[in-house]
Amino acid sequence: xGKTIVEKILSSHSKDxxxxxxxxxxxxxxxxxxxxxxxxxxxxxxEHYDSEPVDNPKKTFFTFDLVAPAKxxxxxxxxxxxxxxxxxxxIKVYDVGYGIGTHVLMEEGHIxxxxxxxxxxxxxxxxxxxxxxxxxxxDVDITFVFKTGKTWFEVPKTVKINxxxxxxxxxxxxxxxxxxxxxxxxxxxxxxxxxxxGDAVESLPLYGRITLLSMVTEMGGIIGxxxxxxxxxxxxxxFTGRDDFEVFYADTDAEYEKEIEIDVSGLESQVAAPPxxxxxxxxSELKDVKVxxxxxxxxxxxxxxxxxxxxxxxKGKKIKDGVxxxxxxxxxxxxxxxxxxxxxxxxxxxxAIITNPSCAGCAQGHPGMTxxxxxxxxxxxxxxxxxxxxxxxxxxxxxxxxxxxITGRITDPREVL
Amino acid sequence: MEKIIKSRxxxxxxxxxxxxxxxxxxxxAIMEPDEMAxxxxxxxxxxxxxxxxxxxxxVAGRNFGMGSSREQAVTSxxxxxxxxxxxxxxxxxxxxxxxxxxxxxxxxxxAADFIEDNDEVEIDTEKNEIRxxxxxxxxxxLPEEVLKIVEAGGLINYVKEKIKREA
Numbered sequence: 001x002g003k004t005i006v007e008k009i010l011s012s013h014s015k016d017x018x019x020x021x022x023x024x025x026x027x028x029x030x031x032x033x034x035x036x037x038x039x040x041x042x043x044x045x046x047e048h049y050d051s052e053p054v055d056n057p058k059k060t061f062f063t064f065d066l067v068a069p070a071k072x073x074x075x076x077x078x079x080x081x082x083x084x085x086x087x088x089x090x091i092k093v094y095d096v097g098y099g100i101g102t103h104v105l106m107e108e109g110h111i112x113x114x115x116x117x118x119x120x121x122x123x124x125x126x127x128x129x130x131x132x133x134x135x136x137x138x139d140v141d142i143t144f145v146f147k148t149g150k151t152w153f154e155v156p157k158t159v160k161i162n163x164x165x166x167x168x169x170x171x172x173x174x175x176x177x178x179x180x181x182x183x184x185x186x187x188x189x190x191x192x193x194x195x196x197x198g199d200a201v202e203s204l205p206l207y208g209r210i211t212l213l214s215m216v217t218e219m220g221g222i223i224g225x226x227x228x229x230x231x232x233x234x235x236x237x238x239f240t241g242r243d244d245f246e247v248f249y250a251d252t253d254a255e256y257e258k259e260i261e262i263d264v265s266g267l268e269s270q271v272a273a274p275p276x277x278x279x280x281x282x283x284s285e286l287k288d289v290k291v292x293x294x295x296x297x298x299x300x301x302x303x304x305x306x307x308x309x310x311x312x313x314x315k316g317k318k319i320k321d322g323v324x325x326x327x328x329x330x331x332x333x334x335x336x337x338x339x340x341x342x343x344x345x346x347x348x349x350x351x352a353i354i355t356n357p358s359c360a361g362c363a364q365g366h367p368g369m370t371x372x373x374x375x376x377x378x379x380x381x382x383x384x385x386x387x388x389x390x391x392x393x394x395x396x397x398x399x400x401x402x403x404x405x406i407t408g409r410i411t412d413p414r415e416v417l
Numbered sequence: 418m419e420k421i422i423k424s425r426x427x428x429x430x431x432x433x434x435x436x437x438x439x440x441x442x443x444x445x446a447i448m449e450p451d452e453m454a455x456x457x458x459x460x461x462x463x464x465x466x467x468x469x470x471x472x473x474x475x476v477a478g479r480n481f482g483m484g485s486s487r488e489q490a491v492t493s494x495x496x497x498x499x500x501x502x503x504x505x506x507x508x509x510x511x512x513x514x515x516x517x518x519x520x521x522x523x524x525x526x527x528a529a530d531f532i533e534d535n536d537e538v539e540i541d542t543e544k545n546e547i548r549x550x551x552x553x554x555x556x557x558x559l560p561e562e563v564l565k566i567v568e569a570g571g572l573i574n575y576v577k578e579k580i581k582r583e584a
Contacts, residue, residue, distance in 0.1 A: 025563045036444055036487065048573050120508055122435075122486040138488035138514035144572050152562065152572075185481045186432065193507050220480055222509060276432055363485065365442040384459040384486060385438040 002251025004033035004158035005225045006193040009133040010249055013116045020157040020257075029368070030110050030117035031145045032061040034101055035068060036363065037120025039078035040139035042085045043274075045146060055149035057090040061110065063101025064094070066371045084342045096318035099331030099357030100299045102126050102134070103210075107333055112245040113228075113236060118145055123299050123381065125223040126214040129206065130236050131247050133223060156193045156222045157257040158250075163198030164278075165265030166228035173208030174301055174379065176200065178214045178270040182280035183262050190220035192257065195250060200264050201226045206235040207303040214300045215381050218277040269412055272395035273386050283400055289410045292376050292391070295368050296401050297328030297360040298380035304334040306379065310402035311343045311415055314350060325352040326368060328360035377401050377410065420543050422500045422521065424473035428534035429461065431478035435490040435511070437461035444487050453489060454496035469497050474540070477531045478502040482511025491518045501540055503547065505529045516563060517572050523547070528554040 003011065007018050016024035033041045054060050062082050070076035079096070086093045094104045102111070102124055111117045113131035118124060119372040120142050127134035137151070145151050161180065194216055204212065204258075209226055216224035228236070229249050237243045269283040296302075296310050307327060319325050327347055329335040335357050338344045344354050355365075361368025362380050370376045370391025379401050383393035394410065437460040438454070447453055458465035475494070481504035491514045495508060499519035515522040521542065529545045531554070532538060539548040548552040549561070558564060569575035 023560050040448075040488065044573070049576075067475070108525070118485055122484060124486075136486035136510055138486055138510065138517060140488065140517040140572055141513060148576070152566075154560070186483060187506070190480060190506055218483075220483065220508065276434075363487075365445060381432075382436070384434045384484065386440050386442075389437045 001255055002253035004193065004250045004254040004256065005131070005195060005208055005248050006133060006156060006158060006223060007254070009114055009116065009179055010153070010155060012114065018065070018155050022155050023152055024155060025150050026116060026153045028118055028145050028149055028151055029115040030059055030061070030105060030121035031142065031149070032063055032101055032105060032117070033082070033142050034062070034066055034120050035075070035079050035082065036066050037139045038062050038082040041120065041143045041146065042081050044139060044143040048143065049147050051088070051142040052147070054089050054091065054146045059149070060089070060091045060146055061105060062086050062091060062093040062105055063098065064096045065100045065359045068096040068362050071146045073338060085403055088370060097332065097356055099326045099329070099334070100302065100359055102299060103302070106130055106240055107331060109240045109242040112240055112242055114246040114248055118142065118151060122217050123214050125216050125221070126299055128213040128216065128223045129209040130240065131225065135222070136217070143303055146255060153160060156191060156197060156349060158193040158254070160256045160259040161194055161196050162259060162261045163196060163200045164263045166200045167264055167267040168311070170399040170417065171267050171269055172397050172399060173204055173211040174269060175270040177212045178272050178277070178280045178395065179264060180268055181215065181218060181272070181278040182264060184219055184260065185278045186218070186220040186374060188219070188260065189216070190247040192221055194219065194224040194271070196224060196226045199411070202229055205305070206232060206239060208279050210303060211300050214317050215277070218381055235374050269400050271400065271410060274383050274392045275395070277382060277395055283410060283412045286394070286410045287412065289375060289394070291323060291377055291404050291409055293324045293326070293368070293370055293374065293376040294405050295326050295328070295361055295378045295380070295399050296398050297330065298362055298378070299330060299359065300381045301379035301398050302330030302334065303329060304329065304337040306398045307334070307338055308341070308343055310398040311347055313402035314405065314417060315346065315397055317406045317416065319405050323407045323408050326355060326360070327352050328355045329357050331357050379406055418542070422474065422540040422542070424500065424538065425471060425535050426474045426476045426532055426538050427468045428473045428532065429475065429477040429577070431480065432483055433461065433477050433481050435482060435484035435487055437554050438482065438490040438577065439487060439493040441485065444489055450492070450496040453481060454491040454498070457493040457497045469499065473498055473500045474538055475499055476500045476529055477502065479505045483508040486510045486514070488514050488518065491515050491520050495520050503529055503532070518568055519567070519570060523556050525554055525556045529558070
């Protein structure tokens with residue numbers, strides 16, 4: 001019997017039999033903790049292993065991306081705890097200012113296609129975008145991986161999602177992602193690996209794949225993959241600065257638990273209304289919702305291409321009075337590219353706030369909270385109550401975010417093009 | 418792990434996510450167990466602190482614990498006194514975190530439907546049974562390797578014991 005993509009990657013990193021339902025011991029190539037999970041990882045580590053060395057400091061990282069820079073003394077102390085531990089152990093810290101950990105670890109060529117990576121970030125499965133296996137885990141799990149380089153994992157079943165038809169700009173990967181969520185909600189793929197097939201997904205550029213596969217978490221899934229095209233291989237080489245990697249594809253006789261087909265022909269922009277990411281409507285049904293704050297960024301839509309796309313819509317227009325537009329590039333590298341192209345200057349001149357690279361408002365870490373009664377649009381991935389303040393959060397594409405910044409209400413980008 | 422857990426329950430619906438179990442604004446701003454316990458569930462149920470004094474089991478719908486990987490979403494409930502969560506399904510990261518931190522998590526769709534708020538429920542971890550209002554529901558045991566982790570009091574202890582045995 002053939003293997004699915006996740007089964008192939010797991011097989012290349014385990015001595016155990018990789019079969020759905022089996023618990024296997026898995027070798028982990030990259031292990032990381034953030035400024036949230038990190039301090040507890042250090043605490044657990046010292047408690048259980050004292051000053052013993054970590055399994056491999058070259059494969060171990062801290063990435064500070066949530067409360068970055070620290071906004072209270074408690075957070076500052078937590079970060080300094082991690083820095084000190086990192087110095088003692090010879091571990092690299094991608095400190096405040098580098099940007100979102102998973103993105104940085106891919107950009108820096110640590111996480112590569114076919115590799116395994118875990119960290120204290122529930123969107124760690126975003127690395128599926130470059131054909132790696134990644135998994136968010138809690139502090140105890142990560143402590144254990146720091147020490148041993150291994151973790152236990154139940155091999156997931158794989159489900160297949162076939163995307164039929166195609167759509168046109170200004171509908172983009174985020175709209176596709178929200179539309180898929182609308183259809184499968186959180187049950188179809190709960191605890192499963194997902195493989196996506198069809199022209200509309202396979203033709204997605206890398207940044208669009210990042211958007212889609214970051215939200216496999218919101219689908220309840222373990223990890224998602226879109227098979228690489230030749231173009232993806234080139235994009236991943238440029239993105240990671242490496243070409244020494246192996247790309248896995250599913251065997252033709254691989255076994256899938258179930259399949260679903262979703263037709264996206266002529267898809268218009270989509271919006272996820274509160275209180276959860278699968279509460280999705282076409283933009284036209286929500287066009288009377290007035291907006292106070294708009295955030296463009298996050299691991300889901302914080303790449304330079306996302307922000308450039310928003311800028312194209314905003315260019316030559318004015319941000320509506322009373323609307324706050326805040327932009328957070330995912331990483332320093334994305335920031336630099338946008339700076340070099342003059343895009344940040346333009347956005348700044350329009351009145352937008354440009355923050356340092358980070359997870360922005362996610363986890364209420366960085367800028368971006370709303371007060372009671374306020375409405376925010378966010379290009380991130382979660383709109384649960386309390387997630388981004390007391391107000392209501394709608395999830396949108398960068399294009400809808402930009403169009404809505406011009407009008408002050410939820411807007412179909414076609415209206416302002 | 419206790420063999421019999423007996424308590425009245427607190428019932429919630431589908432999609433109880435980590436942001437309402439333990440809000441992001443407190444994550445790592447608060448690390449003391451007592452303080453963490455005080456903020457558990459505050460965004461979904463302002464009455465939780467009163468309820469949890471007498472009720473030690475949570476019953477919920479689908480995808481309990483969806484969202485963040487923050488372990489506080491498990492430990493804050495443990496510190497508040499919750500012994501077990503019965504749900505129709507769990508988010509996978511949450512399920513692991515629960516196992517690693519000694520919170521009993523049981524997937525049992527029928528029981529999660531049948532049990533009503535405030536019902537007196539008995540969980541028998543030896544017979545893998547949930548008993549409530551004269552009805553008995555069985556649940557599948559955890560996989561052997563996972564059960565060993567739970568019984569050892571978590572992942573790190575389990576491997577320590579294993580290494581000791583092998584030495």
